[in-house]
Amino acid sequence: ETGVTQTPRHLVMGMTNKKSLKCEQHLGHNAMYWYKQSAKKPLELMFVYNFKEQTENNSVPSRFSPECPNSSHLFLHLHTLQPEDSALYLCASSQDLVRREQYFGPGTRLTVT
Amino acid sequence: EDQVTQSPEALRLQEGESSSLNCSYTVSGLRGLFWYRQDPGKGPEFLFTLYSAGEEKEKERLKATLTKKESFLHITAPKPEDSATYLCAVHQETSGSRLTFGEGTQLTVNP
Numbered sequence: 001e002t003g004v005t006q007t008p009r010h011l012v013m014g015m016t017n018k019k020s021l022k023c024e025q026h027l028g029h030n031a032m033y034w035y036k037q038s039a040k041k042p043l044e045l046m047f048v049y050n051f052k053e054q055t056e057n058n059s060v061p062s063r064f065s066p067e068c069p070n071s072s073h074l075f076l077h078l079h080t081l082q083p084e085d086s087a088l089y090l091c092a093s094s095q096d097l098v099r100r101e102q103y104f105g106p107g108t109r110l111t112v113t
Numbered sequence: 114e115d116q117v118t119q120s121p122e123a124l125r126l127q128e129g130e131s132s133s134l135n136c137s138y139t140v141s142g143l144r145g146l147f148w149y150r151q152d153p154g155k156g157p158e159f160l161f162t163l164y165s166a167g168e169e170k171e172k173e174r175l176k177a178t179l180t181k182k183e184s185f186l187h188i189t190a191p192k193p194e195d196s197a198t199y200l201c202a203v204h205q206e207t208s209g210s211r212l213t214f215g216e217g218t219q220l221t222v223n224p
Contacts, residue, residue, distance in 0.1 A: 033210075
């Protein structure tokens, strides 16, 4: 595997379900990010982790819970989501918080029914 | 308010017809401007970083330039495989880890 991988690629869940998105980067980077991409809107930063520590939470509702066990893996735990949470969720990584070139995974297309 | 505005929203070109995409920004203390390409159903692919006015970067048919207020992505003799959405993002001194993205320009190159 190379680059940034995300699983699953597609997810359909009900509003009462609990699911998790997984991201893994094979680039040796130290910073990882979660973004939300909705139709006709710019990418929205959700969370930032640097060396496993969360450095930014962009006022994200608590129904989204991130976890970063090490610099290579990032999870987004989802529970009791709303239909408006349906979007493409993108994971990205960068060398650190100084070198900002971010490399993105393919995303998880989430549909909340 | 800090803003990144991309224009046009959509652009249709014939193969070989050169053009430019624009990214204008109103941020204080620019630390970097980034260009990405995004194909449908995929994550953005990093293209260029520009740090200071006057800087230029090239890759195949693409050339990115930067002034104090805007950046241009010039596409020379485009091919159908250049069709994608092109995203611009800026990093500023006061934004911490955050990149501010524009809404993108959807480019279609017809054969």
